[in-house]
Amino acid sequence: MSNPLLEDWDTPFQIAPFERIGDAHFAPAFETALEAARDEVRAIAENPENPSFANTIEALEASGEGLDKVLSVFFSVAGADSNPERQELQRDFGPKLAAYSSEVTGNKQLFARVTALWEDRDSLGLSDEQARLLMLTHRRFVRAGAALDGEEDQRMRRIMARLAELGTQFTQNLLADEAGxxxxxxxxxxxxxxxxxxxxxxxxxxxxxxxxxxxxxxxxxxxxxxxxxxxxxxxxxxxxxxxxxGANGGKTDNRAIAAEILRLRHERAQLLGYDSFAAYKLETEMAKTPERVKELLGEVWKPAKRQAEADAEVLTEMMQADGINGELQPWDWRYYAEKRRKAEHDLDEAALKPYLSLERMINAAFGVANRLFGLEFRALDIPLYHPDCRAWEVTRNGRYVAVFIGDYFARASKRSGAWCSAMRGQAKRPKVQGPVVVNVCNFAKGEPALLSYDEARTLFHEFGHALHHLLSDVNYESISGTSVARDFVELPSQLYEHWLEVPEVLEKYARHYRTGEAMPPELLEKMLKAAHFDQGFQTVEYVASAMVDLAFHEGDTPDDPMAKQRKILDKIGIPHAITMRHATPHFAHVFAGDGYSSGYYSYMWSEVMDADAFAAFEEGAGAFDEERAKALETHILSRGGSADPEALYTAFRGRLPGVEALLKGRGLMA
Structure with a gap:
């Protein structure tokens, strides 16, 4: 059977031919591509020539291209347009991919070649980027257990395979509960x-x-x-x-899955010589240690909790004025906070939405990128994986840069949340390729679709991630775009949100979807003043989640994660009417994979930087300061993971930031 996933794609911009790809193509293409990848890695490991950067590190970089091609398509559709067949394939592919990854990092011949290059690195004449890639490759092998032998090596492989199974099951259980x-x-x-x-x-x-x-x-x-x-x-x-x-009992319950994941992560860390999974995970992040994370979260928790408790008293009085006695409950907070916002700021969110149509907010995100970085966007008419998806060709000075895809609407087949991914990353070696970047959101469909201010921020946030891909300018795909430390990756996305608050951006793009009239100045002023309303609540629900995540991975693993969650929340004294933003059974950031495990704090770590980074624009010529925009692209957006993130930020700003700008931006300064 002809399989389009295994063919060269003679399509515009070499986009996957989605109109020809069916679910039946994925499994055979995966098996074929996986075997080809194994052969490529085996050839590198068994190369009789002495190891060199080209025949080992660059060869590894080029290996598995066919597998990446298959998986980029599969995981895009599996996350954004799931069905029973794709869910079954996810359950099948997960352990096989984990086993393949263990085969690569557990290949002793290959590890010996990488180690030989690492030990001889000073005499290889490498560029800074090549030296960084060598370091990251060697570190990846070591942290995956390449130095383990015998039963420890086999146990690590079993752990990684099982974690892959559990992460997939966690995600699918959550999707089933949300869809059902x-x-x-x-x-x-x-x-x-x-x-x-x-x-x-x-x-x-x-x-x-x-x-x-x-x-x-x-x-x-x-x-x-x-x-x-x-x-x-x-x-x-x-x-x-x-x-x-994720906590409804039966086959979609995630509580036992979370407990097993925590146990296996702890065992994994101990096999590698770490006291805890948090110590293992944070070693390669900007934070470096759990202690530094706790210090940051503690600095923010106290003023946030103080503000939330003061707000709770006001909301309770409002509720009791409605004739409802007793305590303010979690299902009351947003309702009375909205009434309070309307009263104190004379702002009705329903009145805002006609000025924040999805179309105009997309144009706003594109328009800001054009002013800052010279990017231009032209709509494309090409087949994509779902009718709701849209695509644009991205150019600069008439030259092709990338393809950007937007998948904005909620549907039962899409997992919750919003995310950015790359179907293809930017690279120059072994061949030049422009990125194909996807933003996925879950906005309510409508004619037209109208966004809340928070949803408009989400759109800008994800587009900030997209810019990290679109403006990437490195040699190797594995360090391009968002391939950076987890607590650095949110800097571009959170920084880009600031431009939604720039008055001239809103004056140009926040226009009524029917009349085209600009948002009235008084409404615009009210919206900007209220933009950081209720920050006590928002900060507490976020920091509580980050504290639970870190505590789960820092000490002994709990037999009952829900009991430990409750113990942690009681210890920090979370206000009664506020819950974690993501409770354990649906904390996909932490349990659907390793990405944000011990790392949910990273949004706040990045916020410290993004508040300080935007201040650099304000200290200059304003939001569209050309010199600052060029520095942002040169030192951060174009560099991917090609250098240490502290060095990149310091090159942009001249120093590292403190927490003061964050607290001021959230209105939490004492």
Missing amino acids: WYMELDDQALETLPEFLKTAAYDAGREKGLERPVITLSRSLIVPFLQFSPRRDLRERAFRAWEAR
């Missing part, structure tokens, strides 16, 4: 909601084959429902379902 729950709204419940939410609820109902409006567990639906519905009983029902994702 919805709450129908009767006429009485519906009429109290703003028009944009009514429209989104009807669209969600039609997607499920219903004629009634529904609330699902998509953040773009449930958060505004919790904000705007006066029906406390329905808010409680929706919130409890949202909070219970």
Whole structure:
């Protein structure tokens, strides 16, 4: 059978021919490509020539191209447009990929070649980027257990295979819980909601084959429902379902999976000689140690908790004025916070949405990138993996740079959240290739789609990640784009959010979707003043999650993660009406894979830098300071992981930042 995944792609920009790819193609293509990758690695390891940077490190960099091609397509569709067949393939591919990775790093001949080059590195005449790639390659082998022998080596391989299985199962359980729950709204419940939410609820109902409006567990639906519905009983029902994702019992329950993941990570770290998984994981990050992370989180926790407790008193008074006695509950906070925001800032979020249409916010993100970096975007008409997807050719000074794909709407087949990925990374060696970058979001569909201010920030955030890929200018794909330390990767994305708050950006792009009129100046002023409203709540729910993540991985592994979660939250004194942003059974950042394990703090670590980095623009000629924009691209966005992140940031700013700018930006300074 002809398999398009194994062919050369004679398509515009060598984009995958999605219209020809079916689920039946993935397994045979995967097996063929995996075997070819094994052969390529074996040839490198068994090369009779003495090891050189070219025949070992660069050869490894070039190996597995066919496998990467297959997997870039598969994982893109599996995450954003899942179905039972793709879920089964994920469960099958995960352990096989883990085994392959262990084969590569566990190949003693190959490790000997890498080690020989590492020990002889000073005499190889390498460029700075090549020296960095050699260091990262050697470190990757060592941290994967390449130096282990005998039973320890075999045990590490079994651990990695099992972790791959568990991460896949965690993700699929969460998707099943999110897709399986919805709450129908009767006429009485519906009429109290703003028009944009009514429209989104009807669209969600039609997607499920219903004629009634529904609330699902998509953040773009449930958060505004919790904000705007006066029906406390329905808010409680929706919130409890949202909070219970992954903890409903039965085959989709993630609690036992989380416990096993924590045990295996701890054992993995000890096999490699570390006291804890947190110590192992943070060694290669900017933070370096759990102690530095705890110091940062502690500096932010105290003022955030103090602000949240003061806010809780105000919201409780508002609730009791409505005739509701007792404590403020988690399903009450957003509703009364929204009423308070409207009262104190005279701001109604429903009044904002007509000025924040998805189309105009996409154009805003593109327009800022054009002013800062000279990038231009031309819409493409090419087949993609779902009808909702859109694509643009990215150019600069008339020269091709990349392809950017946007997949913006929520659907039952898409996992929750928002993310950026690269179907193809930027590289110059062994061949020149431009990136293919994908932003995935979960906005409610509508005609047109209207965003909240937070959703517009999400769009800018993910596009900031995309810029890290689009502007990458290194030789080797494995260190291009976002291939950086986890607590550095969020700097470009969080920094880009600041441009959504620039008045001239909003004046140009925040226009009514029907009339084209600019947002009234008084509404614009109110929105900017309220942009950081409720930061006590937002900071507490985030920092609590980061503290739990770190505690899970720092000490003894818990038999009951939920009990340890409760113990940690009690110890730090989280306010009663605030929960973790991501409770353990649906904490996909931490349990769907190793990416953010012991690393959820990294958003805040990066925020310290992004607040300081934007201040550099403000200290100069303003948000569109050409010199600062050039420095940002030169020292950070174009460099990927080709240098140490502290060195990159210092080259941009002249120094490392302190936490003061973050606290000031969040309005948490004492």
